[in-house]
Amino acid sequence: MNAQLLNSVGRDAAKVMNRSDLTRRLVAKLKHEEAVVGGIGHTHFDLWAAGQRPQNFYMLGTMGLAAPIAVGVALAQPQRKVFALEGDGSLLMQLGALGTIASLKLKNLVVIVWDNGSYQITGGQPTMTAAGVDLVAIGKGAGLVQSVWVKDEAHFEALVEASLSSDGPLFICARTDNAPPAGVTERDAAKIRNKFMEGLKVNTRGNQQTYAGAA
């Protein structure tokens, strides 16, 4: 990736943006059936609200596993670009995953964190990022060389655009506000899984080669 894009500001100077708006900007750039794993809470609500693509997976539970699930998809389908969307509170529960991603050197993986410094869905209690924990610094320390704070919306779009045609792993952290999400995901786990697998052209026996439409 262009070094200029990765040469960014620190958390303090990063613009506080809107999660719903950034999610829509991301989805608008996805033209090749890229997979997107939306983490628990408002993260997947906004992914849902940005348009129900067949290649979206929505996590109704399990804080911290959006990135590991995306790792699994990326390992299974190296030809497909895979995005994980996660909140700061969730990522803080599974920081070891950043080391796993760095060690696997997954070229087709992008992890995006919406850092609003709070557990917004449970009443806005502050997370430790609000007290100065810097997720980009942690990403770099974990071995993710391409770890970057988003300066503003234009920078975010440029990073997403560049990620589609350059090697990952890429770790993007964006500061976001506490505006409510733009929608609420339909809470049907089995349906979510089935639609996602159809979107990835995989049958329920976990086999790509023999995929023959919806199970």
Place this chain on the structure above:
Amino acid sequence: MVQETTGPAGETWDETLVRVFKANEIKLITYVPDKVLAPLIKRLHADDYFTVVCPAREEEAVGIVTGAYMGGLRGIVLMQTSGFATLPNALASLTVPYQIPLLMLISERGTLGDFQLGQVIVCRTMRPILNSLNIENYAIERQDDVEFIADRMIKQAYATQAAAAMILSPLLTARVTKK
């Protein structure tokens, strides 16, 4: 020192499991280390057929294998009893509701002569957790049963889209066999 149990074909349990994994196209191995599983892990690392990932926690391994399944790559999580005890939330909020055929191979610690107090206590929680989540589980106790149990549990998991926990009992992994 533990001596490996040998079956009728002269195979050890870890050799049989490698064969069963391949027969079922289980290509992705995730694990958090365990001494009992060490010979199997060594074998898997040495075999190019397998992609082997060692994440920081068992939960992460569950996430990776879940994503891989949905992407069309079959995988399994290898762990010991204490590692399994970290998983109830992931199993209850991801594996079960999303109907993921998550394969788990658990080395059963904390029974039949373990020296670790923590393992002994946490061991009591394993089957109650598996049973309360209605997750298929079966202990493998004899070399003669390794292929039958593992192969059938794997096939059932994918056929029914439900998780399966294969428990490696010390009766299999720690028993000295008379030759």
